[in-house]
Amino acid sequence: MTSIRKKRKKFLNSNFVAPDETKLPTHVAIIMDGNGRWAQKKLLNRVKGHARGVETVRNIVEASREIGISYLTLYAFSTENWQRPKAEIAALMRILNKFLKSELNRMMENNIRLNTIGQAERLPPDVQDTLQKSIVSTQNNDGMTLTLALSYGARTEIAQAMRTIAQKACDGKIDPVSLSDSQMTDLIAEHLYTSKMPDPELLIRTSGEMRISNFLLWQIAYTELYITPTLWPDFSETEYRRILTQFQHRERRFGKV
Numbered sequence: 001m002t003s004i005r006k007k008r009k010k011f012l013n014s015n016f017v018a019p020d021e022t023k024l025p026t027h028v029a030i031i032m033d034g035n036g037r038w039a040q041k042k043l044l045n046r047v048k049g050h051a052r053g054v055e056t057v058r059n060i061v062e063a064s065r066e067i068g069i070s071y072l073t074l075y076a077f078s079t080e081n082w083q084r085p086k087a088e089i090a091a092l093m094r095i096l097n098k099f100l101k102s103e104l105n106r107m108m109e110n111n112i113r114l115n116t117i118g119q120a121e122r123l124p125p126d127v128q129d130t131l132q133k134s135i136v137s138t139q140n141n142d143g144m145t146l147t148l149a150l151s152y153g154a155r156t157e158i159a160q161a162m163r164t165i166a167q168k169a170c171d172g173k174i175d176p177v178s179l180s181d182s183q184m185t186d187l188i189a190e191h192l193y194t195s196k197m198p199d200p201e202l203l204i205r206t207s208g209e210m211r212i213s214n215f216l217l218w219q220i221a222y223t224e225l226y227i228t229p230t231l232w233p234d235f236s237e238t239e240y241r242r243i244l245t246q247f248q249h250r251e252r253r254f255g256k257v
Helices: 005-011 035-039 046-067 079-083 086-109 125-137 155-172 182-190 237-247
Strands: 027-031 073-077 111-116 144-152 202-205 225-229
Touching: 035 046, 046 073, 046 086, 046 144, 046 237, 073 079, 073 086, 079 086, 079 144, 086 111, 086 125, 111 125, 144 155, 155 182, 202 237, 225 237
Parallel strands: 027 073, 027 202, 073 144, 111 144, 202 225
Antiparallel strands: none
């Protein structure tokens, strides 16, 4: 029995909230925050919190696949995170590498395609190799796209897009002056890391912090936000389903009446 089938059996025998499958967000993005504080509350090393957070990642990825989410994007490591202590960064990279290796078979089994956004070239060589192997191995899977934002920063993403567009304008390949606002908007979107994905309809942030933290700044212009005080290692499938159900009751007007 596959892990997804096991989860389905667990769901049918539980009191989980069942979101309306006809009104699911296509793309859910999550800022996974609170690993360090979870560990500190339990008088543990911060690295223990990150290790425990991996279990939550596994649960939420499989729940998303089971529920029917097409795109799931997880903010795993930001450009600002490089400023953390070297020992913590090294531990995070080891955890990431181990996670990628351990989850490859699970992603293949559950028809999940792995993607990444950010400056992957800044990751350690062994992590880059493992990441690339997983991306290539899962590239034909079409059940769900899991995107890990690694060494990611939205301002850097936008700056790189502007630099590329400016160079194309200098080379005479495009004429920005002749483009309408909507055409220019589409042009910018085409040059972002997420050009092949729809914008997220729902952004969840754990740990109760009321900020975006340089995550998908362009893409979340009309995204519904949900902030939960739950620390990431404690974030459960039950709460996730409840958030999805609450999302389905929101009225999305996109500036219209």
